[in-house]
Structures are given as structure tokens and as C-alpha cells.
Amino acid sequence: MxxxxxxxxxxxxxxIQLLAGKNGGARILAGGTDLLVQLREGRRNARLVIDVKNIPELTQITFDPKNGLRIGAATSCSQICSDPNVSEHFPGLVDAIHLIGGVQIQNRASVGGNLCNASPAADAIPALIVHEAVCHITGLNGTRTLPVEEFCVAPGKNALESGEFLTSISIPTxxxxxxxxxxxxxxxxxxDIAVVGAGASVVLDSDRKRFVSARIALGAVAPTPLLASDAGAFLAGKAVTRENVKEAARMAQAVAKPITDxxxxxxHRxxxxxxxVERALDKAIERAGGHYAE
Amino acid sequence: MATLEKPNQYKVIGTSPLRHDGVDKVTGRAAFGADIRLPGMLYGAVLRSPHAHAKILSIDTSEVEKLHGVHAVVTAKDLPDLESRVVELGEGVINRKYQSNNVLARDKVLYFGHAVAAVAATSLHVAKEALDLIRVEYEVLSPVLDVRKAMETGSPILLEDLRTDEFGKKGETRTNIAGHYKDACGDVEKGFREAKFIVEREFVTKMVHQGYIEPQNATAQYNPDGQITIWCSTQGSFGVREQVAEILEVPVSDIRVIPMEIGGGFGGKIGVYLEPLAVLLSRKSGYRPVKLTMDRSEVLAATGPTSGSYIKIKMGADANGRITAAEALLVYEAGAYPGSPVGAGMGVILAPYRIENGVVEGYDVVVNKPRTAAYRAPGGTNAAFAAETVIDELAERLGLDPIEFRLLNASKEGDRRVNGSAHKRIGFVETLQAAKESAHYQAPLTGPRTGRGVASGYWGNYGGKSSASASVNEDGTVSLLEGSVDIGGTRTSLAMQLAETLGIPAEDVRPVVADTDSIGYTEGTYGSRTTFATGWAVYETAKGLIEKLKERAAILWEVEKDKVNFENGVFFSSEEKLTFKELAEKLDETGGPVVASAAVQPKGYGPGFATHIVDVEVDPETGKVDILRYTAVQDVGKAIYPAYVESQIQGGVAQGIGWGLNEEYLYDEQGRLLNASWLDYRMPVALDLPMIDTILIEVANPGHPYGARGVGEVPIVPPPAAIANAIHNAIGVRLTELPMSPARVVDGLK
Structure with a gap:
């Protein structure tokens, strides 16, 4: 190292100043569960490591019914999971975060870091996608936002420009x-690391027999986590039946481009x-209080 | 744990006293090799090959020597250029040239991770930085990664001087086939003609690693007078001494090996890797102590995994369920240098059954993968996976319960094996009967997609050379020195045998694992030999103490020695008696200290047999297999310390489940190891295993004073076969390739 x-x-x-001063040679450190390992193994290099855990905005969770949830980019997984608003309103995210490492890792690792590391197999990302999460990015030129599904651009590469960093993630109510x-x-x-990850979210109509909308996302089956938009769109307006769910799963499967590694x-992937996808939809439907038509 | 109800005729043996090293182990005070810190100590690092097969054209270390903090660099040029010579080393033989080349590659690198150079520096950080400055020029060659391809004419050749050992005769052409072996009995063609059902199948298994927790490490001090001290993690200190002496061409008497506590070995810590490098670096750095430690990726890439294999087996049975003939071909990966456990696999494959007409053939084949090392019943798991799957299928064809079919064909005392040797008193039938009657086998299977499988296994065990020495303390305790590294609680199982023989509590024995200058020659802790063979040495030592103490009692009582008797820890004559402790207090009055020692090479080791039952649940959509329930029944001879015996069985089963379900070495086409980490080399974790129940059968081994048989190895033999049979029972698919990973299960269902 x-x-x-x-x-x-x-x-x-x-x-912002530190990042600008190093011209791409600086790395942001949150929990370090990816970065430190990569530095030690020579998979990433850094001349400067900037620890952002002392910045209050980056380690806070805020929630209000109107604006939704805002998670500071360096907030640890265990902090997120123990937040009552998160467990009440964002079950897909809780599912994913529970899977990231053991207790020790969860005490360090952040969801922002999981996102910035841009692993195709990251567990949090498909979950964030189905929750319609948005990235809040800051740099010398001010701030901007980006939907999570557009944040990863290639394995290990994200959409951050030189001098930019992720400050928080917001999720609508x-x-x-x-x-x-x-x-x-x-x-x-x-x-273990996901061989395949699948997230799904649904909104059901008033008698819980039809889908109003659905989102489906996949991990570890393409260079970046994927939003399977056609599969989600297919379900909108359809009845909650096994047949429709299976068809959506087939459509999601069709956009996957997995490799052998x-x-x-x-x-197998x-x-x-x-x-x-079928099992993730089952979970989402059950949590929305829906039932399959006989 | 269940033991068949039998009164224990012993006072100490069969009980579970506190282990002597328990406090040190649970408080973290026990000293392992990585704990060694000596004044002036340097840290070493090893440069490893990025290629699976390449000629080394040149190695330039000139830049390294300029780096501040670097004190020594070594390459194969610093090692004696040894001629091929085979050296007997306890459990196996080594070719010292090949072993030297494995420690540091000379002309060629033969696997990804093969050591090429080593440096010693003031810190590990500097040592690792120094590795980047070594320039190695390679001519990359095509790798040979599959045993069957390696055997083809025209395959790239790994070792220019290798000739096939063909039934004891050397071949004449260049080859990757190191050995070809054959055992046969009866008339196989006649046997198959008598069969009503014949099952023939091919099996493939992958290279797997022992997965011990503690990585290899070695610290060496080379003194200006040529005296060498080595601290290391090894299963056998005398074996390290011999190997280092051979590789460096120094007398064994110049080397003292101090075995540290060991964090697992399973056969993988018999051969040396770092020890000769540490010695060379210490010599070259001006006699400073040098410590080398592997990281996990080095352990996986470059230390002893066990062979992947190709096995073909054909077995026939008549309408009465009698096996009429069996034919087996075993082809094992040796890795880069000869020495796969194919011979042991040949011994295991048909051993549990009475086979009147049989042929077993084996090939030892070199491939561009790490040189294989022993791994718990080496070669046995692969062989049993093949044989026990075919046995299960024959039982199915015959419409017989798989345990009944095994009982019909089970080997008993006096039955001959295919290699001609006759079984002594064995407890295979007893394991089958206990399995059949077990609560597990009697319980109905519940739940959809669940299945139950049974498999049996054999392991021959071993005796070997051991020494022990004991001195009686004036407070009535006994200090025990022994040369066996303590794996799995052998300090205590040995102390218990001494205590039983002397009639004193186990706690009154202070066992110490001694270094090579402090105890007589003792082979390593392998072959399930320690409780048996070092147990014999301890028993003889105790007998020696008793004889000497009788003399002391005779002096005290002023009688002839033959008038002094000893029983249950009490010395007595017709008129007087003294307990062991009372007599110990009077030694000063009768001539001073009493010590005894013994060196033994007992031959009466008895094989171990096991029958395992497993319930699985298969998810047919994902292909994932979950182990729901597991029961291992084993003939243990006599369980000296039942809780340790149970732990040995559970550990072996856990490793066998990993081998069966997910563990495998994954190489790319260039022969680079892809999964050299514990994240991606998928050993089972706690959540993957149920409680592993054990049933201990005690068919005493007549060749040991307390009936002990080796127990540590046979439990890894049946698990993959038992799981394969359970998967078949659950979903009707016969899997013939290990590991039975989710992808293979899904493929099987197509």
C-alpha cells in the first residue's frame, strides 16, 4: 500500500477545496469498508484521503412526510436500519442494508459509499432505485441531483465529475x-456477494387487486445496477395475478446481460x-397488503 | 452426542477434564508463530508468479538492493541446485529437487502464485514495496489445467525430467503422468456376467483447500556458527527439520525447530514453504532474525490444496443384492509436482465392501496448479463421492434400503480388500446398524423438496514414530514432554492416557509440546496417529515410571522389587501401601528424581469407518441446497476424550459439506486463480450448517492399550456422497460433479 x-x-x-487541490488524486472516505481494502490491495490509488464523517450533514438522517427521507452520504448502515422512519416507510432499503456485511461492517459501511463504489453487485443500489432515490451531488460548480439509476456508469465508475462528491441521498415519501x-x-x-440481486416496489389500487405502478431493479447482471423500466411499466394497470408477475419477471430477465465470473x-444468473424478480414482487405485493387473484 | 451404553471401565479415559491449554487459548495468550517478535527482527515478503506456466528468463534484483530498509534478497540461485532424489519423510516421500523448486522456482514457474524471490526488510511495508522493484522476465507457456488433457500426447510438458512410474518401472518418454498404479483381485469379467444390475458413472471433483484459520508463518535465526533456530506453524517439527536440512544441504543437527501453537493444519502444514526462505534471508541479512507470514491469498494460491479428480466407476450386483464386481479408475491432480493422494484414494474407494472381483487403477498427473498437500483423509473424499453414489444407485435399482444394501456387502474382520490386505477387527457393520436404528434415520422426512442420503467411508489411519518423556514432581504431579504438535486437543488426550496408566487425575499431568532438541524423534500430527501412536509412547513412558517407582517403594519398604505391586494408582506390598502421590513425596529419600521416556513405532493402528445420514432441502428454482439435519456415526475404537472426538467428527463433516456444496478453485483460461480469498472461496459459515449429531461406536482397537483408533480423518470422507444421495432423493437428479453448486443443481434439473 x-x-x-x-x-x-x-x-x-x-x-470541495481539498478535492479541487488534488485534481483527481483525492478519495472520499466514509466507512472505508471498500476504499481501505482497495487501497491495500492496490486496486485504487489515493494521494489524499478525505474522511467526511465529521461533517454533520453527511451523517444525518431526516424525514418528514412532505419532503421524504434524506440520508447523509456517510451515514452508517446500522444508523439507517435503526431509524424508525426508515423501517416504517422504506422496507426495500431495509432489506438491502441488512444484507451488507455483518454487524461490524454495518457499523462502518455507508449507503453513500455503497453507491459511490459503483459495484454492479451492490445490494443497496437496486433497493434505492425501486424507492426512486435521488443523489445530491456537490462540487465547485454548485450542487446537482441525479436519479440513482443514472449514478453508476460502469463497474467501479460513477457519474461524479472531478471535484464533485456525493452529499446525500433523498427518497420521496x-x-x-x-x-x-x-x-x-x-x-x-x-x-457473500450477490450472484443476482433484485428489488421491486409496487403501488396498488384502492382494493389492492391492481397495480397502479411498479418498479423493478436488478443487480450483478450488467455493468451497472439496472432499472428494468419496461417490466415495471408492464404491470401498471394490470391485475395482481401470478401470470402478470411472471411476465414482468420475464421482461426484467430479458434486459439482464450477465457475464460469467x-x-x-x-x-445461472x-x-x-x-x-x-418474481420473489421480490411477491414481497412487495405482500407488504402493500395485496393478494394474488385466485 | 450419543455413545452406545457401555460402562466405562476407566477412571480418566472417557471423561472430559478441562483442557490443559484451555485458558491460554480462550484468553488469547497462547503463542502462535505470528506472535514472535525478536530483537532486530526483519520482515520478509515473497514475490509470486503472475503466470501459471512460464520459463524464467532472468531475475534482476539490483534495484531492490538499493531500496532503504532492504537487508536481503534471495532467489533460487541462493539455494543448492539439487539433483532429483527421493527422501522418505514420515507419512510420505518427497523429491528434494522438486521441493526445493516449489520453495523457490528455478527455471520455470509452474503455477499462479509460485514463489520466485523473497526479500527481508525493516518493515513489512518496505518489504512489499521492494517486491515491486524485482524485474522478472518470463517466457509464458500454455498452461495445463485439466488432468485428462495433461495425459494426452502432445500436451505441454511441465517437468522435463518427469517419467511415469509404471507399476514400479520408469517410463522413457517425457510426460505429465507421474505414476500409474493398479490393484486387482478375482475375475472382473466373470463378476460382471453374474450381475443383474450394473451402474457405471463418471465423476469430476475440483481442487479444494484445507482452509485452516492460521496462515503459514516462519521466523528463523541463522547464527554465525551455522546453528539455525526456526519458529513456525507446523504439524510436525521434525519434518520441518528434515525438509530444511535437505533443501539447504545442512545437517539436521544444526537445526532446531520450535513448533508454535497451530491454528489448524488438516495436512496442509506438513510440507515447508517459508521456513527455508526465512533461514536464507536471515543468513544473507547478516544473521538477523527474519519473519515471514503469508496472507490469505498466498495461502490459497500457493499452499497445499488437495487434488481435483476424474473418477470412473462401474459396479455390479446380483439379484440377491451381492456386489459381484467393481472397477474403478482414479485420475488425480498432483499440482505442479508429483505426489497426489491417488494411492490413498485407491485404498478408500472400495474398502468398506467385500469385493471378490475388483480392479482399481490410479494415475498421478501434474498440472499447472499448486503442488497438492495432504488434506484430511487425503484422496478419500473424492473416491467415496464416486463409490457411494454408485452404491446408492445400485440399492435403488435393487429396491433395497441403502443401509440394508451396505449391510449385505459390508466388510468384516478377515475380509480381503482389492489390494489383498485383510481387515483386522473393524466396526463398519456396527456403524451401519447404529445408523439404521438412529433417531434420525427412523424419523420421517418432512416438507416438500427434502431428501435423505446415506454414505459410508473408510480411512486406514496411521501409526508412525513417537517419543515421550516424563518426570515425577515431588508434589505428585507429572511433567510430560511430547513431540506431537497439539491439533484438536492432543495435549490433553495424551495427558489422560498417562494419567490413566498412573492412576492419577488428568489435571495432575502437565503436558508440554517440546521442540526438536528437547524430545526424541516424533512424526507430525497427521494420519490420525497422535492419540494412537504418541499415546503408545506416553503409555510406555508411564509403565517406565511405574517400574522405577516400584524400585523406590521397595527401598522404602526394604523388600525385593518383585514384592511391590501397582494397581489403580496405589503401590502396595503384602504389608504396606502408598498412593502415587505419597510415594512421589518420598523420592528424595530413595535416590532422587524419577524420569522415564519411551520411543515407539506401533503398527497396530486400526482403520476407522463411518456412516453418515443427511437431510437436505433443495430449492429447485435457485438450485440452492440447505442441510437440514446431519448425523455422523463412527467407529472410534475408544473415545479417550469424547467431546474432542465429537468435535473432530463435526469439523470433518463441516469441511466435507463445504467440499460438497460450494468450495472449488476457480481458474481462468490462463491458469490464474480467481477466488483466492475467503469471500469468494466459499467455505461454509455457521449459518450454512445445522447441529451435526454424532453417534460414537466403540469397537476397541486391539492394537492400542486403551483401544483407540484414529478419529480425525474418516469424518470428511462420506459427506459429499451423502449429500449427493440426499439431493437425488429430493429431486431425482444424480449429480456427478463437485461442488454441487446451485448452478449445477439447476443444470441437473434441465
């Missing part, structure tokens, strides 16, 4: 009769897409 400088600024403007779920497939029961074969 090469030596690097370390700074722990107190405010966002200092981070969920509607009535909303349900969401995330699940992943791993060969063991713990300690050490964690799974392309064939493709197969799993349909299985997991």
Missing part, C-alpha cells in the same frame, strides 16, 4: 398501498433473474 495524506474536514466547503422488497441470491447463507455463470 502506498502512503497517502489524510484530512478530516468539518464542512462541505473544505471538502411513499404513497398509500406501497410495498417494496429486495433480495439477493448467494450460494451460502452469509458472507468467479461468482456465477451467465446462464440469467435464470435467477426471473426467479428473484
Amino acid at each position: 502506498q502512503s497517502f495524506d489524510y484530512e478530516a474536514p468539518q464542512g462541505i466547503s473544505e471538502v 411513499t404513497k398509500e398501498r406501497f410495498g417494496a422488497g429486495y433480495l439477493r441470491f448467494i450460494p451460502r447463507n452469509e458472507m 468467479l461468482r456465477g455463470t451467465a446462464e 440469467k435464470h435467477l433473474c426471473a426467479v428473484l
Whole structure:
């Protein structure tokens, strides 16, 4: 591991200055569960590591029914999971965050970091996508927002421009009769990276027999986490039937472009897409209080 | 844990006293190799090959030597260029040239991770930075990664001087086939003609690692007078001494090996990797101590995994359920240098059954993967996976319960194996009967897509050379020195045998694992030999103490020695008696200290048999297999410390489940190991395993004073086969490739 400088600024403007000063040679440190490992293994380099955990805005969670949820980018997974508003309104996110590492990792790792690391197999990202989460980005030229599904651009690469960093993630308030779920497939029961991850959210109509809308997202089956928009759109207005759910799962499967690597074969991954999307939809429908038509 | 109800005729053996090293282990005080810190110590790091197969054209270390903080660099040029010579080393043989080349590659690198150079520096950080400055020029060659391709004419050749050992004779052509072996009995063609059902199947298994928690480490001090001290994590300190002496061409008497506590070995810590490098670096750095420690990726890429294999087996049975003939072919990956456990696999494959007509053939084949090392019943799991799956299928064809079919064909005392040797008193039938009557086997299967499987296994176990030495303390306790590294609680199981023989409590024995200068020659802790063979040494030592103490009692009582008797810890004559402790207090009056020692090489080791039952649940959509319930029945001879015996069985089963379900070495086409981390080398974690129940059968081994048999290895033999049979029972699919990963299960269902 090469030596690097370390700074722990107190405010966002200092981070902007530090990033600008290093011209791409600086890395943001939140929990460090990805960054430190990558630095040690020589997979990433840094001349400067900027620890953002001392900046209040980056480690806060706020919620109000009108504006929804705002999670500081460096907020730890365990802090998010223990927030009562998160557990009440954002079940898909809770599903995903519970899967990220064990207790020790969850005490360090942040959802913002999970997003910035831009792993195709990140558990939090498909869950954020189905919750319609938005990234809040700051840099020398001010702030901007980006839907989560547009944030990852390639394995390990995100949409941040040089000098920019992620400050928070916001999620709109969920509607009535909303349900969401995330699940992943791993060969063991713990300690693994998703072979395939699938998130789904649904909004049901007043008698909970039809979909008003649906979102479906996949992980580990393409260079970036995928929003399967056609599959979601297909369900809008349709009855809650096994047949429709299976068709949506098939449509989501069709957009997956998995590869064979050490964690799974392309064939098995493709197969799993349909299985997991169906199961994620089951979860979402159940949480929305819906039932399958007989 | 259940033991068949039998009164325990012993006072100490069969009980569970506090383990002597327990406090040190649970408080973290126990000293492992990584804890060694010596004044002036340097830290070493090893440069490893990024290629699976390449010629080394040149190694330039000139830039490294300029880096501040670097004190020594070594390459194969610093090692004696050894001629091929085979050296007997306890459990196995090594070719010292190949072993030297495995420690540091000379002309060629033969696997991804093969050591090429090593440096010693003032810190690990500097040492690792120094590795980047070593320039190695390679000529990359095509890798050979599959045993069957390696055997083809025209395959790239790994070792220019390798010739096939063909039934004891050397071949004449360049080859990757190191050995070809064959056992046969009866008339196989006649046997198959008598069969009503014949099952023939091919099996493939992948290279897997022992997965011990503690990585390899070694610290060495080379003194200006040529005396060498090595602290390391090893299963056998004398084996390290011999190997280092051979590789460096120094006398064994110049080397002292101090075995540290060991965090698991499972056969993978018999051969040396870092020890010779630490010695060389210490010598070259001006006699400073040098410490080398592997990280996990080095452990996985470059230390002893066990063989992947290709196995073909054909077995026939007549209408009465009698096996009439069996034929097996085993082809095992040796890794980069000869020495796969194919011979042991050949011994295991048909051992549980009476086979009157059989042929077993084996090939040892080199491929561009790490040199394989022993792994718990080496070669046995692969072999049993094949044989026990076919046994299950034959039982199915015959419409017989799989345990009944095994009972019809089970080997008993006096039955001959395919290699001609006859079984001594064994407890295979007893394990089958206990399995059949077990609560597990009697319980109905519940839930959809669940299945139950049974498989049996054999392991021959081993004896070997052991020494022990004991001295009686004036407070009535006994200090015990022994040369066996303590894996799995052998300090205590040995102390208990001494205590039983002397009639004193186990707590009154202070066992110490001694270094190579402090105890007689003792082979490593392998082959399930320690409780048996070092147990014999301890028993003989205790007998020696008793004889000497009888003399002391005779002096005290002024009688002839033959008038002094000993029983249950009490010395007595017709008129007097003294307990062991009382007599110990009087040693000063009768001639001073009493010590005894013994060195043994007992041959009466008895094989272990096991029968396992497993229930699984298969998710047919994802292909995931969950283990719901597991029961391992094993003939343990006599459980000296039942809780340890149970732990050995549970550990073996856990490893066998990992091997069966998810563990495998994944290489890309260039032969680069893709999953050299515990994240991606998928060993089972706690949530993957149910409680593993055990049933201990005690068919005493007549070759041991307390009836002990080796217990540590046979429990890894049946699990993959038992799981395969359970999967078949659940979803009707016979899987013939390990691991039975979710993708393979889904494929099987197509």
C-alpha cells in the first residue's frame, strides 16, 4: 500500500477545496469498508484521503412526510436500519442494508459509499432505485441531483465529475398501498456477494387487486445496477395475478446481460433473474397488503 | 452426542477434564508463530508468479538492493541446485529437487502464485514495496489445467525430467503422468456376467483447500556458527527439520525447530514453504532474525490444496443384492509436482465392501496448479463421492434400503480388500446398524423438496514414530514432554492416557509440546496417529515410571522389587501401601528424581469407518441446497476424550459439506486463480450448517492399550456422497460433479 495524506474536514466547503487541490488524486472516505481494502490491495490509488464523517450533514438522517427521507452520504448502515422512519416507510432499503456485511461492517459501511463504489453487485443500489432515490451531488460548480439509476456508469465508475462528491441521498415519501422488497441470491447463507440481486416496489389500487405502478431493479447482471423500466411499466394497470408477475419477471430477465465470473455463470444468473424478480414482487405485493387473484 | 451404553471401565479415559491449554487459548495468550517478535527482527515478503506456466528468463534484483530498509534478497540461485532424489519423510516421500523448486522456482514457474524471490526488510511495508522493484522476465507457456488433457500426447510438458512410474518401472518418454498404479483381485469379467444390475458413472471433483484459520508463518535465526533456530506453524517439527536440512544441504543437527501453537493444519502444514526462505534471508541479512507470514491469498494460491479428480466407476450386483464386481479408475491432480493422494484414494474407494472381483487403477498427473498437500483423509473424499453414489444407485435399482444394501456387502474382520490386505477387527457393520436404528434415520422426512442420503467411508489411519518423556514432581504431579504438535486437543488426550496408566487425575499431568532438541524423534500430527501412536509412547513412558517407582517403594519398604505391586494408582506390598502421590513425596529419600521416556513405532493402528445420514432441502428454482439435519456415526475404537472426538467428527463433516456444496478453485483460461480469498472461496459459515449429531461406536482397537483408533480423518470422507444421495432423493437428479453448486443443481434439473 502506498502512503497517502489524510484530512478530516468539518464542512462541505473544505471538502470541495481539498478535492479541487488534488485534481483527481483525492478519495472520499466514509466507512472505508471498500476504499481501505482497495487501497491495500492496490486496486485504487489515493494521494489524499478525505474522511467526511465529521461533517454533520453527511451523517444525518431526516424525514418528514412532505419532503421524504434524506440520508447523509456517510451515514452508517446500522444508523439507517435503526431509524424508525426508515423501517416504517422504506422496507426495500431495509432489506438491502441488512444484507451488507455483518454487524461490524454495518457499523462502518455507508449507503453513500455503497453507491459511490459503483459495484454492479451492490445490494443497496437496486433497493434505492425501486424507492426512486435521488443523489445530491456537490462540487465547485454548485450542487446537482441525479436519479440513482443514472449514478453508476460502469463497474467501479460513477457519474461524479472531478471535484464533485456525493452529499446525500433523498427518497420521496411513499404513497398509500406501497410495498417494496429486495433480495439477493448467494450460494451460502452469509458472507457473500450477490450472484443476482433484485428489488421491486409496487403501488396498488384502492382494493389492492391492481397495480397502479411498479418498479423493478436488478443487480450483478450488467455493468451497472439496472432499472428494468419496461417490466415495471408492464404491470401498471394490470391485475395482481401470478401470470402478470411472471411476465414482468420475464421482461426484467430479458434486459439482464450477465457475464460469467468467479461468482456465477451467465446462464445461472440469467435464470435467477426471473426467479428473484418474481420473489421480490411477491414481497412487495405482500407488504402493500395485496393478494394474488385466485 | 450419543455413545452406545457401555460402562466405562476407566477412571480418566472417557471423561472430559478441562483442557490443559484451555485458558491460554480462550484468553488469547497462547503463542502462535505470528506472535514472535525478536530483537532486530526483519520482515520478509515473497514475490509470486503472475503466470501459471512460464520459463524464467532472468531475475534482476539490483534495484531492490538499493531500496532503504532492504537487508536481503534471495532467489533460487541462493539455494543448492539439487539433483532429483527421493527422501522418505514420515507419512510420505518427497523429491528434494522438486521441493526445493516449489520453495523457490528455478527455471520455470509452474503455477499462479509460485514463489520466485523473497526479500527481508525493516518493515513489512518496505518489504512489499521492494517486491515491486524485482524485474522478472518470463517466457509464458500454455498452461495445463485439466488432468485428462495433461495425459494426452502432445500436451505441454511441465517437468522435463518427469517419467511415469509404471507399476514400479520408469517410463522413457517425457510426460505429465507421474505414476500409474493398479490393484486387482478375482475375475472382473466373470463378476460382471453374474450381475443383474450394473451402474457405471463418471465423476469430476475440483481442487479444494484445507482452509485452516492460521496462515503459514516462519521466523528463523541463522547464527554465525551455522546453528539455525526456526519458529513456525507446523504439524510436525521434525519434518520441518528434515525438509530444511535437505533443501539447504545442512545437517539436521544444526537445526532446531520450535513448533508454535497451530491454528489448524488438516495436512496442509506438513510440507515447508517459508521456513527455508526465512533461514536464507536471515543468513544473507547478516544473521538477523527474519519473519515471514503469508496472507490469505498466498495461502490459497500457493499452499497445499488437495487434488481435483476424474473418477470412473462401474459396479455390479446380483439379484440377491451381492456386489459381484467393481472397477474403478482414479485420475488425480498432483499440482505442479508429483505426489497426489491417488494411492490413498485407491485404498478408500472400495474398502468398506467385500469385493471378490475388483480392479482399481490410479494415475498421478501434474498440472499447472499448486503442488497438492495432504488434506484430511487425503484422496478419500473424492473416491467415496464416486463409490457411494454408485452404491446408492445400485440399492435403488435393487429396491433395497441403502443401509440394508451396505449391510449385505459390508466388510468384516478377515475380509480381503482389492489390494489383498485383510481387515483386522473393524466396526463398519456396527456403524451401519447404529445408523439404521438412529433417531434420525427412523424419523420421517418432512416438507416438500427434502431428501435423505446415506454414505459410508473408510480411512486406514496411521501409526508412525513417537517419543515421550516424563518426570515425577515431588508434589505428585507429572511433567510430560511430547513431540506431537497439539491439533484438536492432543495435549490433553495424551495427558489422560498417562494419567490413566498412573492412576492419577488428568489435571495432575502437565503436558508440554517440546521442540526438536528437547524430545526424541516424533512424526507430525497427521494420519490420525497422535492419540494412537504418541499415546503408545506416553503409555510406555508411564509403565517406565511405574517400574522405577516400584524400585523406590521397595527401598522404602526394604523388600525385593518383585514384592511391590501397582494397581489403580496405589503401590502396595503384602504389608504396606502408598498412593502415587505419597510415594512421589518420598523420592528424595530413595535416590532422587524419577524420569522415564519411551520411543515407539506401533503398527497396530486400526482403520476407522463411518456412516453418515443427511437431510437436505433443495430449492429447485435457485438450485440452492440447505442441510437440514446431519448425523455422523463412527467407529472410534475408544473415545479417550469424547467431546474432542465429537468435535473432530463435526469439523470433518463441516469441511466435507463445504467440499460438497460450494468450495472449488476457480481458474481462468490462463491458469490464474480467481477466488483466492475467503469471500469468494466459499467455505461454509455457521449459518450454512445445522447441529451435526454424532453417534460414537466403540469397537476397541486391539492394537492400542486403551483401544483407540484414529478419529480425525474418516469424518470428511462420506459427506459429499451423502449429500449427493440426499439431493437425488429430493429431486431425482444424480449429480456427478463437485461442488454441487446451485448452478449445477439447476443444470441437473434441465
